Amino acid sequence: MTLTKLPSRQIGSLTVGAQGLGCLGMTEFYGPTDEAESLRTIHRALELGVTLLDTADVYAFGANEELIGKAIADRRDTAVVATKFGVQRPGPGVGVGIRGDAEYVRSSCEASLRRLGVDHIDLFYLTRVDTSVEIEETVGALADLVHAGKIREYGLSEAGVTTIRRAHAVHPVAALQTEWSLWSRDIEQSIAPVCRELGIAIVPYAPLGRGFLSGSIRTVDVLGENDFRRIAQPRFLPDNLATNLALVDRVAALAGARGLTAAQWALAWLHHRGPDVVPIPGTRRRGNLEENVDAAFLGLSAPELAAIEAAVPAGDVAGERWNEHSMSFIGL
Numbered sequence: 001m002t003l004t005k006l007p008s009r010q011i012g013s014l015t016v017g018a019q020g021l022g023c024l025g026m027t028e029f030y031g032p033t034d035e036a037e038s039l040r041t042i043h044r045a046l047e048l049g050v051t052l053l054d055t056a057d058v059y060a061f062g063a064n065e066e067l068i069g070k071a072i073a074d075r076r077d078t079a080v081v082a083t084k085f086g087v088q089r090p091g092p093g094v095g096v097g098i099r100g101d102a103e104y105v106r107s108s109c110e111a112s113l114r115r116l117g118v119d120h121i122d123l124f125y126l127t128r129v130d131t132s133v134e135i136e137e138t139v140g141a142l143a144d145l146v147h148a149g150k151i152r153e154y155g156l157s158e159a160g161v162t163t164i165r166r167a168h169a170v171h172p173v174a175a176l177q178t179e180w181s182l183w184s185r186d187i188e189q190s191i192a193p194v195c196r197e198l199g200i201a202i203v204p205y206a207p208l209g210r211g212f213l214s215g216s217i218r219t220v221d222v223l224g225e226n227d228f229r230r231i232a233q234p235r236f237l238p239d240n241l242a243t244n245l246a247l248v249d250r251v252a253a254l255a256g257a258r259g260l261t262a263a264q265w266a267l268a269w270l271h272h273r274g275p276d277v278v279p280i281p282g283t284r285r286r287g288n289l290e291e292n293v294d295a296a297f298l299g300l301s302a303p304e305l306a307a308i309e310a311a312v313p314a315g316d317v318a319g320e321r322w323n324e325h326s327m328s329f330i331g332l
Contacts, residue, residue, distance in 0.1 A: 005017070007296075010201065011052075014122055016051050018278060019271075019280070022054045022206075033284065039067070041284055058084075062111075068116060082121075083116065084126070085112065086130065098128045098131075101130070101132075101133045112124075121150065124153070125154065129156070157176070159176065173198065175200060179204065180270065180277075181270060182213060182247075182270075182308070182312045191331075196274075202276055204278075214262060234322075235321065244318055251308060254307055264294060267295035267296070269308050
């Protein structure tokens with residue numbers, strides 16, 4: 001484990017560590033949780049310079065934000081808090097709809113501030129685009145929150161090119177959160193170039209394919225009955241699993257030749273996409289956190305990067321990255 005703190009990156013006016021921490025699994029979706037270990041993991045992350053903590057108002061129906069608030073209560077100045085709003089989630093599942101109207105933007109912000117126990121949110125994302133209102137209305141309300149000091153920057157998540165441009169014209173978009181990894185490379189054709197043209201940081205979520213790119217998930221039998229990967233993630237279905245495992249095994253073989261793990265190489269590959277990329281791998285355990293942080297320091301040669309991409313060709317991954325319902329909210 002390296003003792004060196006992570007280098008920094010810019011997200012708008014925010015200075016963050018080059019790698020963040022996704023906190024969703026600390027409260028639900030990925031099996032049993034352990035609040036004490038989650039708190040220790042967040043504290044260790046901050047020690048290592050993993051300053052960007054990612055949550056959302058619907059994660060465990062607000063309990064995830066409350067956990068983050070508890071973790072940073074005595075170290076607010078070292079944390080950069082990112083949370084999201086917009087998903088309508090009245091019960092089990094990943095959500096049933098989106099709201100992005102101005103009233104909801106304001107009320108969501110106030111509710112998140114209360115749960116987090118902070119006086120401002122560093123980075124406030126629209127989780128998905130609400131097609132029932134103009135994006136200009138949503139961003140106008142977000143801009144008002146910036147001017148009021150309630151949030152420092154705002155971002156979009158899984159938005160399409162036209163929406164990104166329209167939003168940016170109202171008020172600069174600081175970050176686009178989107179899925180990006182060795183097995184999710186859709187953004188490389190048009191989304192990433194537009195972000196770079198406009199100076200928008202890219203924050204990849206699920207950079208390890210929800211744990212699959214670690215190579216440790218050989219069968220869905222190791223996942224709990226309520227694990228959402230069984231329900232909302234086609235790439236974990238039996239018909240796709242064998243194909244995708246073969247891809248991961250190729251990465252593991254390359255990494256193993258240097259005494260490293262598949263997860264570390266997958267993360268290192270993503271870090272090499274550019275200095276405007278801040279991945280947010282999720283974990284609730286300190287051991288995984290430290291392994292992930294080490295990946296941010298790995299230097300990969302051009303031949304190694306080419307070998308990784310040859311091992312996982314973009315078109316060879318089996319299955320969509322979300323189920324049909326969830327995919328209907330992507331790229332709007």
